[in-house]
Amino acid sequence: MTLRRTAFAIPGDLNTVTGGYIYERLLLETLRTLGHDVQHIQLGASFPNPSQADMDHAVRALTDLTPDRPLILDGLVYGSIATHGLAQVRAPIVAMIHHPLALETGLDQMQRDHLFRTERDNLGLAQHVLVPSPHTADILASEYDVPRNRITIAPPGTVRPDATRQPIDPPxxxxxxxxxxxxxxxxxxxxxxxxxxxxxxxxxxxxxxxxxxxxxxxxxxxxxxxxxxxxxxxxxxxxxxxxxxxxxxxxxxxxxxxxxxxxxxxxxxxxxxxxxxxxxxxxxxxxxxxxxxxxxxxxxxxxxxxxxxxxxxxxxxxxxxxxxxxxxDLPSWTDTARIASGVLNTLHV
CATH class of the missing domain: 3.40.50.2000 (Glycogen Phosphorylase B;)
Structure with a gap:
């Protein structure tokens, strides 16, 4: 089977050490290992509070993609990029949503409302959505109006230790x-x-x-x-x-x-x-x-x-x-990438 080439757009440094970045870096690398031609698009680091320059650059970079190269778009961007800009993208879009941006700690009500509306509207433009957990899938279906048949759960993989624990004292x-x-x-x-x-x-x-x-x-x-x-x-x-x-x-x-x-x-x-x-x-x-x-x-x-x-x-x-x-019993990153690969290869292009 011919594996579909794709693009993966992620803001800032791909080697940032947070759960979301680790997930996306390893997913990107493992998709390539499986045989996908994956173009990494580095967007501005200011998302999810983008500067105008980063917003303009993101819209240009994403609209430059051809319709035959589906786009996986990181959630920090997906929930905050201008809807009118995202609507110009010709490539089929897969949203990668770790958790809705409106649920972040420390937001005031105005910020929360803005992010909720933006992410809900943008999700309407996605052909498919990848999430890491049933919990996130439930929220997107119940609160963001995403049809269940457009959501796929791709749990993160795990790198198994090559050593055994030796707890120190004091604990x-x-x-x-x-x-x-x-x-x-x-x-x-x-x-x-x-x-x-x-x-x-x-x-x-x-x-x-x-x-x-x-x-x-x-x-x-x-x-x-x-x-x-x-x-x-x-x-x-x-x-x-x-x-x-x-x-x-x-x-x-x-x-x-x-x-x-x-x-x-x-x-x-x-x-x-x-x-x-x-x-x-x-x-x-x-x-x-x-x-x-x-x-x-x-x-x-x-x-x-x-x-x-x-x-x-x-x-x-x-x-x-x-x-x-x-x-x-935890999945490997190959398991995770195979789930994402299956989604990519069923998109309408």
Whole structure:
């Protein structure tokens, strides 16, 4: 079978270390491995709050595509590009929506309403939509008027570890997520402040994506007296992150919302018990027997869940074994790319 050539338009640096960028970079690379001719189109980094220059460049770049090269368009752009500009694109469009932009943390009502209307209108121009989770599919169908038969779920793949865990002492709590309000690191810090009667350290990995929030987190660490217990590493190489997964006892992310959460797959693959929040797609991503999920924005209950994993050896061992089992069943990136490839090859061009 001849595999359809395509274009994949992504804003900014493809090597940015966030779940969405990791997903799209590995999907692009694996589509090429499968045999697709994939043209990478780098759009301006200011999306989803585009400058006029980046908006104009995006419209020009996308309208230059010929109708025989379908376009996969990243969600940061898809939900914020001008609808009249997107309507000029001649290529069949596949929207890649990790989660609707209007659900981002920290937006005022005017921003939220604008993004909702723009994304809903733009989704009407998509021939198909790729999403990472049933949760996102449900939202697009129920709130954004996308027909179910135009949505395909392509769960993210997982790179399986080539080593076994060797937890260090005192136990390390590992959290992986950019320093942004949505990731709930402030909630995690307040929870950790309630665990001063236990032995532990905590390591938070992720770039200072939102500089103001990063400053707030540093201030909070000092205010809560956690300086000797909590380390923010910033962005680190994959081999260094793998070593932290290997050394950790529990994975913790006090997120306020996730459209999927690739880091949960990584934690499962390493056999780490998970403490997180029942919000967005987390409940569909983290198996009940491998994690403890609490309501978002509840430091006290998050602290109780962490204490359970750290103090109850029997429960922790059971969760570890469950995580390892579920981790073995996770899809590979080849599985993910084959789903996307099937969508590309059924588009009307």
């Amino acid at each position: 390390m709590i590992l959290s992986v997520g950019i320093q942004h309000a949505r990731k709930g690191h402030d909630v995690l810090l307040r929870a950790l402040a309630e665990l001063d009667h236990l032995r532990w350290t905590a390591t938070v990995v992720g770039s200072a994506y939102d500089p103001d929030h990063s400053t707030h987190l540093k201030t909070l660490v000092r205010h809560l007296g956690l300086t000797d217990h909590v380390t923010f590493t910033g962005q680190i190489p994959q081999n260094t992150l793998d070593q932290l997964y290997r050394q950790a006892t529990v994975f913790a992310l006090a997120t306020r919302y996730e459209g999927y959460g690739i880091v949960f797959n990584d934690a499962l693959a390493w056999g780490l018990p998970i403490v997180s929040c029942r919000t967005g797609a987390v409940g569909q991503t983290v198996p009940d027997d491998a994690g403890i999920l609490v309501p978002p924005d509840d430091p006290a209950r998050f602290a109780t869940a962490l204490e359970t994993v750290l103090s109850d050896t029997v429960r922790r061992t059971s969760m570890t074994n469950a995580a390892l089992r579920h981790g073995q």
